[in-house]
Amino acid sequence: MSHGVPRVSSKRDDERDRKSIDDYQALVQQVNAQMQAQEYTSDTLALTSRLLSINPEFYTAWNHRRKLLSHLMATSAAPGVDLITADLAFLIPLLKLYPKCYWLWNYRIWLLEQAELYAPKEALAIWRGELALVAHMLTRDERNFHGWGYRRRVVMAVERLEGTSLAEEELVYTGAAIRRALQNFSAFHYRSKLLGRVLDERGATDAQRRRVFDNELDISQEALVDPFNQSAWFYHQFLMRCVVEQTILRLTTAEKAAYFESEMARVEEMLEDYDDCKWIYQALLQYAMEFHKLRPEAVACSKLQSWLSHLRRLDPLRAGRWADLETTL
Amino acid sequence: MSLVAGPGRGGALSSGPSPQQLHTNAHIRYIQTLDKRRDEFEYWLTEHLRLNGLYWGLTALHLLGKPDALPRAEVLDFVLSCLHESGGMGAAPGHDAHMLYTVSGVQILALVDGFEELEARVPGWKEKIAKSVIAGLQDPATGTFFGDQYGEPDTRFLYGALNALSLLGRLDFVDVPRAVTYIKSCANPDGGYGNSPGAESHSGQIFTCLAALSIADRLDTVDMEHLAGWLSERQVSEGEGKGGLNGRPEKKEDVCYSWWVLSSLAMLNRVHWIDGKALESFILRCQDPEHGGISDRPGDMVDVFHTVFGLAGLSLLKFPGLEEVDPVYCLPRSVTRKVLGK
Numbered sequence: 002m003s004h005g006v007p008r009v010s011s012k013r014d015d016e017r018d019r020k021s022i023d024d025y026q027a028l029v030q031q032v033n034a035q036m037q038a039q040e041y042t043s044d045t046l047a048l049t050s051r052l053l054s055i056n057p058e059f060y061t062a063w064n065h066r067r068k069l070l071s072h073l074m075a076t077s078a079a080p081g082v083d084l085i086t087a088d089l090a091f092l093i094p095l096l097k098l099y100p101k102c103y104w105l106w107n108y109r110i111w112l113l114e115q116a117e118l119y120a121p122k123e124a125l126a127i128w129r130g131e132l133a134l135v136a137h138m139l140t141r142d143e144r145n146f147h148g149w150g151y152r153r154r155v156v157m158a159v160e161r162l163e164g165t166s167l168a169e170e171e172l173v174y175t176g177a178a179i180r181r182a183l184q185n186f187s188a189f190h191y192r193s194k195l196l197g198r199v200l201d202e203r204g205a206t207d208a209q210r211r212r213v214f215d216n217e218l219d220i221s222q223e224a225l226v227d228p229f230n231q232s233a234w235f236y237h238q239f240l241m242r243c244v245v246e247q248t249i250l251r252l253t254t255a256e257k258a259a260y261f262e263s264e265m266a267r268v269e270e271m272l273e274d275y276d277d278c279k280w281i282y283q284a285l286l287q288y289a290m291e292f293h294k295l296r297p298e299a300v301a302c303s304k305l306q307s308w309l310s311h312l313r314r315l316d317p318l319r320a321g322r323w324a325d326l327e328t329t330l
Numbered sequence: 331m332s333l334v335a336g337p338g339r340g341g342a343l344s345s346g347p348s349p350q351q352l353h354t355n356a357h358i359r360y361i362q363t364l365d366k367r368r369d370e371f372e373y374w375l376t377e378h379l380r381l382n383g384l385y386w387g388l389t390a391l392h393l394l395g396k397p398d399a400l401p402r403a404e405v406l407d408f409v410l411s412c413l414h415e416s417g418g419m420g421a422a423p424g425h426d427a428h429m430l431y432t433v434s435g436v437q438i439l440a441l442v443d444g445f446e447e448l449e450a451r452v453p454g455w456k457e458k459i460a461k462s463v464i465a466g467l468q469d470p471a472t473g474t475f476f477g478d479q480y481g482e483p484d485t486r487f488l489y490g491a492l493n494a495l496s497l498l499g500r501l502d503f504v505d506v507p508r509a510v511t512y513i514k515s516c517a518n519p520d521g522g523y524g525n526s527p528g529a530e531s532h533s534g535q536i537f538t539c540l541a542a543l544s545i546a547d548r549l550d551t552v553d554m555e556h557l558a559g560w561l562s563e564r565q566v567s568e569g570e571g572k573g574g575l576n577g578r579p580e581k582k583e584d585v586c587y588s589w590w591v592l593s594s595l596a597m598l599n600r601v602h603w604i605d606g607k608a609l610e611s612f613i614l615r616c617q618d619p620e621h622g623g624i625s626d627r628p629g630d631m632v633d634v635f636h637t638v639f640g641l642a643g644l645s646l647l648k649f650p651g652l653e654e655v656d657p658v659y660c661l662p663r664s665v666t667r668k669v670l671g672k
């Protein structure tokens with residue numbers, strides 16, 4: 002699949018193509034022949050390195066490499082840890098060149114799992130080292146889906162091997178990522194998953210939970226300095242849902258209503274500077290419906306109608322959705 | 331079927347024919363000639379997608395009303411050449427078996443009505459592929475699926491498994507309720523789903539989860555209003571890509587999301603929550619009117635992947651002249667009706 006391959010001259014160099022094809026096919030054939038003959042040697046391993054550097058999407062060659070490495074680790078005199086760290090190093094330039102290659106990340110996780118078998122003493126340090134690598138990868142592309150997934154995977158492994166929780170550390174990590182880029186959806190998402198865990202692990206009292214929660218509301222409001230920031234709205238909506246669903250807080254109905262009242266006031270205030278931002282009207286309508294369940298007649302019907310008409314004007318692409326919404330008001 | 335990008339580029343030239351029409355014949359020719367590009371290096375570099383590519387190309391031809399535009403015997407022979415002793419399929423001869431290719435193989439067989447024929451040529455094939463290959467990749471502890479014996483589990487593989495098994499009529503080989511429980515554990519507060527518990531919502535993963543739940547007949551577990559709202563926000567309101575859909579908040583629009591997002595809205599009966607005309611116009615702008623094919627966005631190189639998902643998106647929008655597509659399987663509705671008997 003070619004994602005974002007820009008308009009370039011399509012004039013091909015037939016001569017060069019033919020040469021590349023011949024070399025490539027010869028290499029593939031050689032690797033296949035040596036695998037077939039079960040030549041599980043460092044020479045075959047080097048051939049797969051060459052092949053995979055040309056084409057990291059060649060998933061079968063990653064499987065060859067797994068077989069080769071397993072064999073070498075089980076039989077060679079060299080300590081397993083040397084083979085594993087050498088292979089981890091081999092992957093680094095490839096990950097930088099092809100950060101979205103699924104097979105590459107997948108292979109790296111397999112490799113790290115082998116550390117637990119063949120280098121049990123060093124395994125934890127090796128997994129820990131991955132946290133620094135992935136942090137580096139995520140500063141290069143802070144929304145890389147594979148990168149964030151990989152980070153969660155590494156954290157799980159470290160937690161398992163250490164028998165501790167990294168939730169506090171990770172919460173700090175997301176805070177820093179959000180401060181670097183207030184539009185970092187991935188970081189806000191991760192934070193939404195960590196918050197409840199951190200509070201449980203701290204054994205937080207109701208009052209302590211409230212304090213943490215209020216601070217999170219402030220973080221999302223700060224990010225909403227730009228009310229077009231969808232990531233910040235995601236987080237604010239998540240928090241308002243926590244109020245309703247009592248997942249991380251314990252509140253009376255009056256306290257819940259008070260949260261809606263004050264947050265809606267803060268959101269409504271944004272209209273003074275941004276009366277053309279559809280996200281504000283959308284949030285107001287959504288919160289008003291929740292608020293209504295807590296305190297009937299809390300928001301005047303005329304207000305709802307006015308917000309909805311602004312929304313329709315500002316967001317005509319989703320006219321069908323707003324028409325459906327009108328029937329539920 | 332080659333996965334080589336180009337030769338054409340999406341985005342009509344000002345002198346060319348009107349960009350707001352569907353260039354059916356150009357697309358048919360484009361797909362028919364894909365496998366004739368063996369003199370290009372990229373043809374060989376994309377061999378790991380060959381069987382998927384055949385499924386994408388063949389589905390596109392079906393949607394364009396030309397199901398016989400590729401020689402059926404060659405299609406069957408190629409699928410057979412990807413089949414391993416174990417029953418699984420690889421991307422091409424010499425490539426290892428993996429769920430992604432096994433599923434494409436089954437879908438191709440459904441498209442060419444080839445189940446019986448393969449059974450005659452490789453007796454016991456159907457049972458083997460369903461039982462020892464696909465069902466064997468379910469994680470009994472969590473209900474999700476692996477892609478092969480090495481990799482990490484992913485809801486993509488879970489969907490693929492239910493897709494292929496339902497086409498083969500052997501869903502009874504796996505623990506469907508446990509798979510549903512797993513999908514529920516991947517749900518996020520925004521209504522969407524990630525590829526594993528805790529992962530961020532992503533349109534591609536939402537499609538796989540919704541389609542798997544549709545096959546399991548458990549759409550009742552979905553947080554419908556939030557999810558449909560999130561999906562509708564994927565339509566980009568301004569800029570060059572206006573009308574196109576993106577995969578996650580604050581990402582660029584891309585034709586393949588015309589499929590992942592729109593099919594998901596279709597499964598939720600909320601296609602009308604986005605502007606169909608604006609999306610239609612965006613997809614049509616990504617065509618190469620001359621050489622055929624559709625690209626991810628105007629100005630980029632076309633490929634068969636974006637061609638099929640662009641056409642499937644247009645089909646969901648009921649674009650005139652296209653066959654109806656099944657939002658759960660990305661196969662022509664006539665094919666799923668016949669194979670599933672419903």
Ligand SMILES: [Zn+2]
Nearest residue numbers: 584585586626
């Ligand atoms: Zn795409």
